[in-house]
Amino acid sequence: MMNAHRWADILRVDEGFRLADVDPGSTPGYEHGKSHGARDLEKGLASLNTLQERLFAESRAGIAKDAVLLVLQAMDSAGKGGIVRHVVGGVDPQGVALAAFKAPTAEEREHDFLWRIEKRLPEPGFIGVFDRSHYEDVLIGRVRALADPSEIERRYDAINAFEAQVAASGVRIIKVMLHISPDEQKARLRERLERPDKHWKYNPGDVDERLLWPQYMEAYQTVFDRTSTDEAPWHVIPANSKWYARLAVQELLLAALEDIDPQWPVAEFDVEAEKKRLEAS
Amino acid sequence: MMNAHRWADILRVDEGFRLADVDPGSTPGYEHGKSHGARDLEKGLASLNTLQERLFAESRAGIAKDAVLLVLQAMDSAGKGGIVRHVVGGVDPQGVALAAFKAPTAEEREHDFLWRIEKRLPEPGFIGVFDRSHYEDVLIGRVRALADPSEIERRYDAINAFEAQVAASGVRIIKVMLHISPDEQKARLRERLERPDKHWKYNPGDVDERLLWPQYMEAYQTVFDRTSTDEAPWHVIPANSKWYARLAVQELLLAALEDIDPQWPVAEFDVEAEKKRLEAS
Numbered sequence: 001m002m003n004a005h006r007w008a009d010i011l012r013v014d015e016g017f018r019l020a021d022v023d024p025g026s027t028p029g030y031e032h033g034k035s036h037g038a039r040d041l042e043k044g045l046a047s048l049n050t051l052q053e054r055l056f057a058e059s060r061a062g063i064a065k066d067a068v069l070l071v072l073q074a075m076d077s078a079g080k081g082g083i084v085r086h087v088v089g090g091v092d093p094q095g096v097a098l099a100a101f102k103a104p105t106a107e108e109r110e111h112d113f114l115w116r117i118e119k120r121l122p123e124p125g126f127i128g129v130f131d132r133s134h135y136e137d138v139l140i141g142r143v144r145a146l147a148d149p150s151e152i153e154r155r156y157d158a159i160n161a162f163e164a165q166v167a168a169s170g171v172r173i174i175k176v177m178l179h180i181s182p183d184e185q186k187a188r189l190r191e192r193l194e195r196p197d198k199h200w201k202y203n204p205g206d207v208d209e210r211l212l213w214p215q216y217m218e219a220y221q222t223v224f225d226r227t228s229t230d231e232a233p234w235h236v237i238p239a240n241s242k243w244y245a246r247l248a249v250q251e252l253l254l255a256a257l258e259d260i261d262p263q264w265p266v267a268e269f270d271v272e273a274e275k276k277r278l279e280a281s
Numbered sequence: 282m283m284n285a286h287r288w289a290d291i292l293r294v295d296e297g298f299r300l301a302d303v304d305p306g307s308t309p310g311y312e313h314g315k316s317h318g319a320r321d322l323e324k325g326l327a328s329l330n331t332l333q334e335r336l337f338a339e340s341r342a343g344i345a346k347d348a349v350l351l352v353l354q355a356m357d358s359a360g361k362g363g364i365v366r367h368v369v370g371g372v373d374p375q376g377v378a379l380a381a382f383k384a385p386t387a388e389e390r391e392h393d394f395l396w397r398i399e400k401r402l403p404e405p406g407f408i409g410v411f412d413r414s415h416y417e418d419v420l421i422g423r424v425r426a427l428a429d430p431s432e433i434e435r436r437y438d439a440i441n442a443f444e445a446q447v448a449a450s451g452v453r454i455i456k457v458m459l460h461i462s463p464d465e466q467k468a469r470l471r472e473r474l475e476r477p478d479k480h481w482k483y484n485p486g487d488v489d490e491r492l493l494w495p496q497y498m499e500a501y502q503t504v505f506d507r508t509s510t511d512e513a514p515w516h517v518i519p520a521n522s523k524w525y526a527r528l529a530v531q532e533l534l535l536a537a538l539e540d541i542d543p544q545w546p547v548a549e550f551d552v553e554a555e556k557k558r559l560e561a562s
Contacts, residue, residue, distance in 0.1 A: 057481040057482075058481075060481050060482075061481045081373075081375065084373070084374055084375055085373045085374065085375070088374060089370075089373060089374050092365070092366045092370060093365055093366065093369060093370050093374060093377060093379055094362065094365055094366070094379065094381065094412075096374060098374055098375065100375065186559060186560075186562070189559050190556070190559060190560075193552055193555055193556050193559065194556075196545060196547075196548075197545045199545065199546065199547070199548040199552070200338040200339075200341050200342045200545060200546045200548075201338075201341075202548070202550075202555070203550075204550050204555055204558075207555070207558050207559055207562050210559075210562050211562055264477060264478045264480070264481065265480065265481045266477075266480070267477075267480040267483070269483075269485050271474055271480070274474055274483070274485055274488070275471070275474050275475075277485075277488050278467060278470050278471060278474065278488055278491075279467075279471075281467070281488050281491050281492055
């Protein structure tokens with residue numbers, strides 16, 4: 001199994017990146033198949049849990065300075081929910097802060113698009129997860145012309161300034177686009193329509209957005225060109241294979257936590273004296 | 282394995298309940314041991330997940346009216362964290378809303394004690410978990426005389442009125458006290474002192490509270506006498522055996538979800554027409 005930082009390197013959006021060149025059915029850097037991938041996911045979970053518990057311990061001890069923020073973006077049915085459930089869901093819920101961003105409310109629309117985002121940033125010691133994010137405001141916002149072109153244009157720079165500030169405060173930002181093919185999406189939406197217990201996951205609007213696939217890919221490409229920075233790089237994860245996407249996100253989380261390298265806090269009390277107090281109690 | 286409602290019946294605090302009569306080392310209503318208990322926990326998880334997913338589906342479809350609220354109270358080291366991790370942690374994090382209540386902040390102290398609680402109630406379709414709660418205000422609040430006796434007295438009725446209103450809005454309230462013995466606590470705190478990777482879980486204040494054990498048990502007894510209602514009953518769960526406590530809480534959650542009996546939402550769109558639109562897209 002390759003090292004977590006290798007995954008980050010392979011999947012990162014660097015200068016000259018072309019989304020059109022990524023095969024959504026590929027499994028870059030991973031030579032094994034599904035069953036091996038499931039076992040590696042299970043193994044990685046143990047490491048993820050140890051690192052997360054140390055980070056959380058630092059927060060309880062009041063010495064945590066760092067946090068992790070996983071930003072998930074994707075076309076419908078690409079597997080954001082599965083990532084939350086099978087990757088993030090393996091971590092102690094006490095150390096996770098999940099925020100799912102829907103279409104903005106009337107109150108939210110009265111503020112700058114980053115207003116509701118800032119309120120949900122993870123505290124030091126936490127792993128924050130954004131299920132959709134401020135990027136909706138330059139994705140559907142652009143494709144559906146929900147704002148003037150000059151406002152959309154302004155947002156890319158606003159996002160970079162915001163994320164640079166967030167990163168400087170100690171948050172490791174991991175931005176992920178789960179990339180599926182239109183055919184894979186069709187198969188997944190078909191299954192939702194065929195199974196009554198999946199109807200709730202289907203929305204007729206999904207097909208409306210699907211019809212704008214090329215426009216969305218163009219909007220994503222612009223997002224990558226404009227907002228993949230050293231402080232907050234994008235990663236495009238081929239996601240036709242759910243198992244691969246889950247493994248890849250887990251590795252990105254591991255790389256971020258290994259960078260933070262959280263340590264068990266050193267006791268600020270006199271351990272021997274406390275042992276005596278406890279025994280006498 | 283007994284039916285989930287039987288667990289609720291056995292563990293519920295009814296008229297005449299005496300905390301002093303509960304053996305923290307017992308496993309009421311369960312004839313098997315630890316390994317069998319672990320298997321039953323695993324089995325129950327599948328049922329819990331199905332019921333939770335249906336409840337969440339109702340919320341996504343905008344038709345959920347009900348929610349579940351698990352209130353966890355206990356002496357230090359009794360296992361609240363383990364419940365969150367091993368019982369609640371088995372459920373899709375997208376449908377869980379966890380709130381850990383610490384000592385109130387200056388802002389919170391300026392408001393009524395229920396002010397911060399109300400803001401964290403679960404939305405319809407969610408399983409809310411309170412790790413500590415408004416009961417701290419009549420537990421440590423009483424034992425440490427953090428408020429006047431008349432104010433403490435007022436709070437029991439305020440809690441009952443509040444919870445009756447919350448229950449009427451569709452929230453199934455499950456109140457749980459995890460009950461360990463002083464000896465078991467001593468052993469658990471000792472382990473925290475002996476292991477450097479557990480020091481962060483130890484606080485010298487834990488021994489201060491431990492020295493007030495009889496006063497805390499009296500405060501809990503008063504809580505049970507005054508606030509175990511039909512709408513929001515208390516359950517005392519012997520918790521010297523962690524596996525038993527986890528199984529019991531899972532069963533209480535299952536009973537609440539079975540009562541709600543959430544159903545897969547019926548599609549509000551024309552399924553056949555959508556299939557055609559999808560295939561044409």
